[in-house]
Amino acid sequence: MMIRATILLTASLLTASLLAAPALAAPSPDAAKGKMLFLQCTACHSVAKGAANKVGPNLNGLFGAKAGSRPGFAYSPALTKAGFVWDDKKLDAFIAKPQAVVPGNRMAFGGVANADSRRAIVAYLRDAAK
Numbered sequence: 001m002m003i004r005a006t007i008l009l010t011a012s013l014l015t016a017s018l019l020a021a022p023a024l025a026a027p028s029p030d031a032a033k034g035k036m037l038f039l040q041c042t043a044c045h046s047v048a049k050g051a052a053n054k055v056g057p058n059l060n061g062l063f064g065a066k067a068g069s070r071p072g073f074a075y076s077p078a079l080t081k082a083g084f085v086w087d088d089k090k091l092d093a094f095i096a097k098p099q100a101v102v103p104g105n106r107m108a109f110g111g112v113a114n115a116d117s118r119r120a121i122v123a124y125l126r127d128a129a130k
Helices: 002-020 031-041 088-096 115-128
Strands: none
Touching: 031 115, 088 115
16 A cells, blocks of 8 residues: 555656646757758858858857857948848848848858758757857
8 A cells, every 4th residue: 555655646746747847849950950951051151169250250159149240250241231130030031042131242152942951050050059
């Protein structure tokens, strides 16, 4: 009888703790896939904290930063005047068609048409560019 009571108490406590725990976030797109897709971007961009700018700016700390405002990189006038802050939605649109989002920017890249690929790249950058 004592063992059964202990088992019931343990099960009750476990259930209560699981119900009180914060909800787990929905899984993000495959950041590993995004890392592989981002390889095409590494000729121009780095993501490591403190890494040098390349042809394009270092993307570390990108999310929440005003477009064209990072010190140490000569942005195009179009990007410095863009007036937006980088977030998932804006980055997704920029990766899709950079010239459509910021006409006249200097990024010589046609874009990524596949939405799943863009989401994966954004997920990778969310993790890698912190």
